[in-house]
Amino acid sequence: MNLKSDSKVLIQGFGEFISATHIAQMKAYGTNLVAGVAPGSGGKYKYDLPVFDLVEEVILKFGQIDTTIICVHPYQVLDAALEAIASNIRQIIIISAGVPPLDMVTLLRKTETHEILVVGPNSPGIIVPGKILLGTQPSEFYTPGSVGIVSRSSTLTYEVAWELTKAGLGQSISVSIGSDAIVGSSFPQWLQILDEDETTEAIVLVGQPGGEGEEIAAQYIAEAIDKPVIAYIAGKHAPASKYWHQKGNVATVVKRDPNFGSTKSKLTAFKAAGVPIAEHLPQIPQLLKKVMSNR
Amino acid sequence: MDLLEYQVKEWFDQMGIPVLPSQRIDHPTDLKRLNINYPLVLKSQVHADDRVKAGGVRIVETTIDAIATAQNIFNLPILGEFPEVLLAESKYDAQKEFYLAIVLDTALCRPVLLGCKEANIDWESPGEKMQYVVVEQEFSSFYARRLTLKMGLQGALMQSVSDIVEKMYELFIQKDLDLVEINPLAVNGSGQVMVLNGKVRVNERAINRHPEIAEMAAKMIGRHKNSKVNGIFDDWDGAEIQGEIGILANGTGSVLTTLDAVFNAGGKPGMSLNLRHSFLTDTKPTTFCDRLEKGLKILAADNTIKVILINFLGTIPDVTQMSEVIANFIQIDPQELTSYLSNGSKPKTNKLPKLVIRLAGVDFDDARKYLATLADENEQPIVVENLDEAVKLAVDLAKLQKIEKSKLEDKKQKTKGRK
Numbered sequence: 285m286n287l288k289s290d291s292k293v294l295i296q297g298f299g300e301f302i303s304a305t306h307i308a309q310m311k312a313y314g315t316n317l318v319a320g321v322a323p324g325s326g327g328k329y330k331y332d333l334p335v336f337d338l339v340e341e342v343i344l345k346f347g348q349i350d351t352t353i354i355c356v357h358p359y360q361v362l363d364a365a366l367e368a369i370a371s372n373i374r375q376i377i378i379i380s381a382g383v384p385p386l387d388m389v390t391l392l393r394k395t396e397t398h399e400i401l402v403v404g405p406n407s408p409g410i411i412v413p414g415k416i417l418l419g420t421q422p423s424e425f426y427t428p429g430s431v432g433i434v435s436r437s438s439t440l441t442y443e444v445a446w447e448l449t450k451a452g453l454g455q456s457i458s459v460s461i462g463s464d465a466i467v468g469s470s471f472p473q474w475l476q477i478l479d480e481d482e483t484t485e486a487i488v489l490v491g492q493p494g495g496e497g498e499e500i501a502a503q504y505i506a507e508a509i510d511k512p513v514i515a516y517i518a519g520k521h522a523p524a525s526k527y528w529h530q531k532g533n534v535a536t537v538v539k540r541d542p543n544f545g546s547t548k549s550k551l552t553a554f555k556a557a558g559v560p561i562a563e564h565l566p567q568i569p570q571l572l573k574k575v576m577s578n579r
Numbered sequence: 580m581d582l583l584e585y586q587v588k589e590w591f592d593q594m595g596i597p598v599l600p601s602q603r604i605d606h607p608t609d610l611k612r613l614n615i616n617y618p619l620v621l622k623s624q625v626h627a628d629d630r631v632k633a634g635g636v637r638i639v640e641t642t643i644d645a646i647a648t649a650q651n652i653f654n655l656p657i658l659g660e661f662p663e664v665l666l667a668e669s670k671y672d673a674q675k676e677f678y679l680a681i682v683l684d685t686a687l688c689r690p691v692l693l694g695c696k697e698a699n700i701d702w703e704s705p706g707e708k709m710q711y712v713v714v715e716q717e718f719s720s721f722y723a724r725r726l727t728l729k730m731g732l733q734g735a736l737m738q739s740v741s742d743i744v745e746k747m748y749e750l751f752i753q754k755d756l757d758l759v760e761i762n763p764l765a766v767n768g769s770g771q772v773m774v775l776n777g778k779v780r781v782n783e784r785a786i787n788r789h790p791e792i793a794e795m796a797a798k799m800i801g802r803h804k805n806s807k808v809n810g811i812f813d814d815w816d817g818a819e820i821q822g823e824i825g826i827l828a829n830g831t832g833s834v835l836t837t838l839d840a841v842f843n844a845g846g847k848p849g850m851s852l853n854l855r856h857s858f859l860t861d862t863k864p865t866t867f868c869d870r871l872e873k874g875l876k877i878l879a880a881d882n883t884i885k886v887i888l889i890n891f892l893g894t895i896p897d898v899t900q901m902s903e904v905i906a907n908f909i910q911i912d913p914q915e916l917t918s919y920l921s922n923g924s925k926p927k928t929n930k931l932p933k934l935v936i937r938l939a940g941v942d943f944d945d946a947r948k949y950l951a952t953l954a955d956e957n958e959q960p961i962v963v964e965n966l967d968e969a970v971k972l973a974v975d976l977a978k979l980q981k982i983e984k985s986k987l988e989d990k991k992q993k994t995k996g997r998k
Contacts, residue, residue, distance in 0.1 A: 300866070300867065300896045301896065303894065303896065305894060305942050306894065358784070359785075359787075359788050381855055381856055382784045382856050382857070383784070384755050384782060384784050384785035384788070385683055385685065385757075385782060385784070385785075386683065386690075386752060386755055386782070386785070388688070389683070389688060389689060389690065392688050393715075393716055393717065406855075408893070420893070420894065421893070422892075422893040422894060422940045422941070422942065424940060424941050425893075425939075425940070435832070436832070437830055437831060437832020437833070437835075438830045438832065438855070438893075439828065439829055439830035439832055439833040439892045439893055440830065440832030440833060440836055441832075442892065442893055443832075443833065443836065443892055443966070446939070463830070463831050463832065465685040466685050466688050490832070492831060492832050492835055493835070495685055495686055496686045518832050518835035518836045518839060519835035519836075519838070519839065520839050520842075521838055521839050521842040521843075521848070522835050522838055522839075522851075523820055564839065564840065564843055565836065565840075565966070565967075566967070
């Protein structure tokens with residue numbers, strides 16, 4: 285994970301989910317944005333960035349790129365990511381939402397075996413408050429501090445950050461792993477990063493119904509994380525029959541719990557792991573202050 | 580989105596997966612011009628699973644018999660759905676029946692091949708009978724053979740079944756499917772295999788990259804405008820519940836948190852929509868503001884909804900247009916909302932729901948100022964920055980609406996009483 289403020293960053297595509305405001309914010313935050321790639325617009329300037337037709341042209345001009353932020357149409361995400369990988373870019377943040385899941389399967393087969401970090405799709409990216417912004421997280425909700433946030437939702441990530449800021453708790457690193465059905469990096473990967481991060485003292489995990497990411501995370505916290513973690517799961521009062529993304533026959537075949545993917549199942553997992561659970565947003569800073577003062 | 584059996588079989592046929600000779604019947608008289616021989620099976624083309632029990636599948640021996648039965652099936656609703664077409668298909672003498680499927684497991688992030696030597700699976704406890712193989716890396720035929728061997732098949736039958744699994748996988752990838760299922764796969768006395776029924780579920784996020792599927796989806800939505808679309812599009816990106824406070828937000832997590840907050844504040848959350856994605860019923864590409872406009876109208880046309888609570892945080896695409904969409908919405912004539920009602924009837928109220936808009940983030944500074952200028956003498960719409968405040972206002976407003984309504988009804992009752 286390279287989150288240094290001098291690392292070189294590229295933007296692939298200027299689609300629906302990224303605007304002039306986002307790019308201006310990233311620059312104001314000191315993110316070293318070097319160029320954009322938009323096929324057909326090579327040679328032009330957009331949002332004060334030089335635009336190229338191919339990723340390899342950017343590398344010829346500026347040297348190796350550390351991180352790419354992909355904002356192309358969801359149907360072009362796979363191609364853009366493969367292009368980045370072909371140019372040896374190791375950190376890929378996918379902002380675009382609604383990428384067809386089979387495209388993600390293809391991408392993960394490639395990145396999992398090559399140790400490439402993929403964040404998203406449907407993620408606002410990563411922010412290290414006061415240092416670097418990689419993505420579209422609104423920086424006004426953040427203040428530098430010692431609470432790490434790892435979340436699956438986009439908007440909830442900064443909703444939680446703002447709640448902390450208002451309560452006088454700053455943040456160390458905040459990431460949304462993305463809320464599409466299939467995403468790149470997982471909760472355990474980020475819990476490990478936050479556990480190793482020196483500025484992080486406590487971690488908030490933000491989840492929602494669907495899949496089993498939170499359940500796996502709960503077990504991982506109990507087994508491998510030393511820092512205090514608290515959890516907040518949205519959707520307690522949402523209709524229980526909705527599994528959001530994962531449903532159908534396979535769950536019963538591979539003998540998963542009938543509550544698989546529900547908020548209830550996630551809350552049970554955190555309870556079993558001894559992870560404190562915030563019932564609503566304002567309770568998050570309260571719980572954090574408690575666990576942090578206990579240390 | 581689930582396809583109908585005849586559509587599934589057309590795709591199977593194109594892939595070289597064995598299906599019986601069959602013909603699509605749009606009208607009972609079509610049975611006079613048949614290219615297949617009697618006896619044959621007439622099948623109602625609806626999405627419900629229990630057609631057989633409901634009487635939607637019948638064997639017929641003669642043309643007269645067939646026409647009468649077809650008339651019968653056309654008039655037989657199954658779980659509320661009338662068939663638009665029937666499928667006439669040859670009969671097959673099955674000695675054994677298997678189950679085969681390919682499904683995308685989003686927890687494993689991989690497609691999974693499923694197979695069982697029995698066709699009637701008890702999904703509550705598939706137990707040891709169901710075999711599965713995870714397609715870890717790029718697909719190759721050995722994955723299919725691995726499944727069929729696990730199923731306990733041998734020799735020529737193992738070969739012919741794994742050949743079908745391979746073709747199913749090809750279809751799965753080609754058309755962006757969430758599920759392709761053959762149930763049952765019949766085997767006759769001479770060991771020949773034949774698909775008797777199949778199911779295909781297209782991934783809703785990929786519909787628009789297949790023009791032919793987008794066209795099918797558009798037709799389905801057109802046809803089912805007046806019934807519950809949910810049966811066909813099986814997962815809205817939102818929550819459909821009956822309550823007084825409708826929610827629109829720019830992310831799934833925000834929808835859920837708002838819903839929880841409304842509940843905790845003593846309110847009743849209603850239909851809630853995430854505007855970040857296109858709706859599953861959108862068969863053409865949409866912008867965020869298209870979805871906002873449509874979302875507002877869908878909620879307003881639901882007459883249980885008294886208040887619409889918008890929760891936007893951070894940034895949204897094309898924020899300037901957002902204010903205009905809201906400005907236009909509050910001037911709308913409620914009578915125009917008819918087309919968005921699920922049952923097609925006229926809206927019973929002449930009033931639009933009240934709007935509470937929560938906007939947080941510097942990107943919304945201009946929008947906040949502009950929307951404040953739209954407020955009428957009742958300070959509508961309400962624009963605030965704090966979520967809890969917005970939720971409280973929405974809950975109070977919904978209660979107030981209820982009191983006003985009951986007062987109005989009391990008045991009516993009294994005037995009636997005087998008469």
